[in-house]
Amino acid sequence: MIEQELTRCVASFYPGATGVAGAAKLSGGASQETWSFDILHPRGSYGAILRRAPGGYGAAPTRAAGLAAEARLMQIAHDAGLPSPEVMHVLRPEDALGTGFIMARVEGETIARRILRGEQFARARAILARQLGKVAAGIHRLPRGELPDLREMSTTKEISELEREYHGFNWPRPVFELALRWLRDHDPGPSQEVTLVHGDFRHGNLVIGPDGLRAVLDWELAHLGDPMEDLGWICVNSWRFGEIDKPVGGFGSLEELFAGYEEGGRKADPARVKFWEVMGTLRWGVMCCGMMQRFRSGPDHSMERAMIGRRASETEIDLLRLLAPRGD
DSSP, X not given: OHHHHHHHHXXXXXXXXXXXXXXXXXXXXXXXXXXXXXXXXXXXXXEEEEEEETTSSOOOOTTOOOHHHHHHHHHHHHHTTOSOOOEEEEOOGGGOSOEEEEEEOOOSBOOHHHHHHOGGGHXXXXXXXXXXXXXXXXXXXXXXXXXXXXXXXXXXXXXXXXHHHHHHTTOOOHHHHHHHHXXXXXXXXXXXXXXXXXXXXXXXXXEEETTEEEEEOOOTTOEEEOTHHHHHHXXXXXXXXXXXXXXXXXXXXXXXXXXXXXXXXXXXXXXXHHHHHHHHHHHHHHHHHHHHHHHHHSSOOOHHHHHHHTTHHHHHHHHHHHHSOTTO
């Protein structure tokens, strides 16, 4: 069924296309789906990805920028020479596919454990931290005047929203209380510069090949804010998958990340990066708690939600390590 709809849609923007093949659902949720398929053409097939909310606008999370904004951001980044897929088509009502967009498929790996342990990625691991720093700098340099309307966040607002979400679970966790107090006590205040922030700059949203970074995906949490947030998020221990001594994604050092950021024309603030690493660790812990709450009380009792929910305890260990006085 979806291949018929895609065939009609593709014919409207891809001259000479004769159809589509191999449509496969990659992921799905309550509001969004991702499909991979091939556009057939006499000159050869072309890999594409459909990202959509099939029923219309869907029940997107309050933090999400929306699919239209995501498509616009990805195209701006692509046009600026950053590793972002080309957006080929933004869905229209007459396409009968819901809301969303079609983008070029970028071949590579997104599964962290394969990237961190596979021999074919050994060369990539040696250069990734520096590459990510440079790409993050490029994202943060994108002109605000070209961006779609996005929410603007600050450190203080993030703390407040996170605290409200946590207390909404009515599930007291002393380590989370400690982390919230630390964040309030160490709030660095407004950033001197407000830029585009990707918002989810980590494993799973990075397409990696043997040559290194090939694409940055999933811009749905993009917003305006402190650029150090992206650097802190990639350093959260949950994204290291056991390689805890390599703070940048389990493959690199802070020095390499900051050097790449400087190579991209910007300077990192290590103290603010540390603040955002603590914030990100707590945020992921609260998100895990939310998964467990939905598993317990909602209609979705999937084991995946439960498995993610149990990882809240891992973030408690990470927070204690981060907040321990140096030398203890």
